[in-house]
Amino acid sequence: MSEWISTVIALSALGLSAVTAYTQHRNRKKEILAARVTAYFHRTSEFAKIKLPDGTLRQAGYHLVIWNHGPAPAENVELEVKDREGVGVTLADCPDDEFPLERIDASGRYPIPWLPVADAHRGARRFTVVLRWQDGNGRQERVLPIRRGETNS
Structure with missing residues (x-):
């Protein structure tokens, strides 16, 4: 037994x-x-001069940076930015055909000058970023609250 x-x-x-x-x-x-995609504001040491498609020169004190800090690439990366009320934020130097990004490799960063089109968004500090991407585990989504600091403008 x-x-x-x-x-x-x-x-x-x-x-x-x-x-x-x-x-x-x-x-x-x-x-x-897995790709680990996030976004953050990067304060530039000097204002970046951006020439928009219509020829207008603007200055950006911040960049919204998309960063893949995972071991695998992120593919078909989509970005959506909303203000506190959930209204979409349009960025001047981000044409409609820029997203989805085909691929962001591991450790890759993709900076976008922070130039909101609407005047109401230019002085705002808090936003929500929605990121969507595809990795080896399937379709992923991440919702991030982000906050911009003071600028010289």
Whole structure:
């Protein structure tokens, strides 16, 4: 009887070890296939001079930077910026055909001059950024509240 109990305990331990190994392998594979996309404001040391498609020269004190700090590339990256009321923010130096971005490799950054078209958005400080992308784990989405600091304008 004790041999039978010992065999059952040993087989149970073996089964548990196999399940644990499989789970760890699957989680590690997910980590390797993941892109970790985020966005943040980057204050430029001097105002960046931006020439818009219509020839107008504008100055940007900030860039909205999209950053993939994951081990895998992010593909078909989409960006949506909203103000506190949920109204979309249009950026002057970001034409309609700029997104989705085809690919941002691991450690890749994509800066966009922060030049809101609407006057109401120029002085605002708090926004929501919605990022969507595809990685080895499928379609992903991240919603980020972001805050811009003071500028010299």
